Amino acid sequence: MARILIVDDSPTETYKFREILEKHGHTVLEAANGADGVALAKAERPDLVLMDVVMPGLNGFQATRQLTRSDDTATIPVVIITTKDQETDRVWGKRQGARDYLTKPVDEHILIDTVSRVLG
Secondary structure (H helix, E strand, O other), rough: OOOEEEEOOHHHHHHHHHHHHOOOOEEEHHHHHHHHHHHHHHHHOOOEEEEEEOOOOOOHHHHHHHHHHHHOOOOOOEEEOOOOOOHHHHHHHHHHHOEEEEEEOOOHHHEEEEEEEEOO
């Protein structure tokens, strides 16, 4: 299955996502902030990044933009998963290069369906 990087500053959210993804056969990498997420994505080249938005330092929109616009990580799809559910947030996330945009709390079936669809 896929190697998926979770970038989220909430240990609780990271744990929930890891449990779901590992149950479905995926390998999980973790980063607790945007800067570490970008660095880990460049070093490890995961198949997919699940990106929170509200984080200290480099936020998820900024990290997504860095990943999708960098030659060495542009092919790695990013799915934003956040509590920010305004239409303007969705539009902005897609403009940064996110392939999809989910709002927390995320149903397990929606998460797995989204991961499968984005990975093709």
